[in-house]
Amino acid sequence: ETGVTQTPRHLVMGMTNKKSLKCEQHLGHNAMYWYKQSAKKPLELMFVYNFKEQTENNSVPSRFSPECPNSSHLFLHLHTLQPEDSALYLCASSRVQGALPQPQHFGDGTRLSIL
Amino acid sequence: EDQVTQSPEALRLQEGESSSLNCSYTVSGLRGLFWYRQDPGKGPEFLFTLYSAGEEKEKERLKATLTKKESFLHITAPKPEDSATYLCAVSGSSNTGKLIFGQGTTLQVKP
Numbered sequence: 700e701t702g703v704t705q706t707p708r709h710l711v712m713g714m715t716n717k718k719s720l721k722c723e724q725h726l727g728h729n730a731m732y733w734y735k736q737s738a739k740k741p742l743e744l745m746f747v748y749n750f751k752e753q754t755e756n757n758s759v760p761s762r763f764s765p766e767c768p769n770s771s772h773l774f775l776h777l778h779t780l781q782p783e784d785s786a787l788y789l790c791a792s793s794r795v796q797g798a799l800p801q802p803q804h805f806g807d808g809t810r811l812s813i814l
Numbered sequence: 815e816d817q818v819t820q821s822p823e824a825l826r827l828q829e830g831e832s833s834s835l836n837c838s839y840t841v842s843g844l845r846g847l848f849w850y851r852q853d854p855g856k857g858p859e860f861l862f863t864l865y866s867a868g869e870e871k872e873k874e875r876l877k878a879t880l881t882k883k884e885s886f887l888h889i890t891a892p893k894p895e896d897s898a899t900y901l902c903a904v905s906g907s908s909n910t911g912k913l914i915f916g917q918g919t920t921l922q923v924k925p
Contacts, residue, residue, distance in 0.1 A: 732911065743915075789858075791857075799845065803911070803913065805858045
C-alpha cells in the first residue's frame with residue numbers, strides 16, 4: 700500500500716462519544732500533520748509532528764488530542780465534540796529536508812459528523 | 815499576519831479556453847509556495863512547489879509562476895478532467911512546516 704491512508708472514511712458520533720481517527724503513511728516521511736477542512740473555509744492546520752515530537756498546536760481545543768507513536772502513524776482522539784466540529788479531517792505527511800519546506804502529501808480524509 | 819487570497823472563487827471555462835488562476839499572498843519571509851488540486855471527496859493532490867520569485871514549473875496543461883506578491887496557475891487548452899478545486903498554500907519564516915492555505919478556486923471545464 701502506498702501514500703497516506705486514513706480510516707475511517709466516514710464517522711458519525713454523538714457529542715458524548717469518544718472515537719479516534721487513524722492515519723498511516725507509507726512514504727518514508729518524518730513529519731505528519733492534521734488539518735480541518737470546513738465548507739467554504741480554507742484548510743486549517745491543527746497539529747504538526749516532526750520526528751514524533753509535536754511542534755505545532757494551532758490553538759486547538761483540548762477535546763482534540765493527537766498522538767504520534769512513530770513517524771508512520773498519527774491518531775486524533777476525539778471526545779465531547781461539538782456540532783461545529785463536523786468537517787473533513789485531513790492527514791498529511793512530508794519529508795523534513797534541509798531549510799526548504801517540502802510538499803505535504805494528503806490522505807483522502809475522514810468525514811466527521813457530530814449529531 | 816500571514817494571508818493567502820485566491821481569485822476568482824469559481825471559474826467556468828469551455829474546453830480549450832485558456833485562463834489563469836491567481837494566488838496573492840502576504841507572508842513573513844516566503845520559504846515556499848505550493849499548488850494543489852482537490853477533487854470532490856478526495857484529499858488535496860500536490861502539483862507544484864515554487865521557492866523563489868521568477869521560478870516557473872510546468873506539468874501537462876498547467877504552468878505555475880511566482881512573483882514577490884503572487885502566483886499564477888495558467889491552464890492551457892483545458893479539458894473537462896481538469897475540473898477541480900485548485901488550492902494555493904504558502905510556507906513562511908516559521909520552520910515547523912506550517913502551511914497557510916487560500917480558500918481555493920473551483921474550476922469547471924465544459925466540453
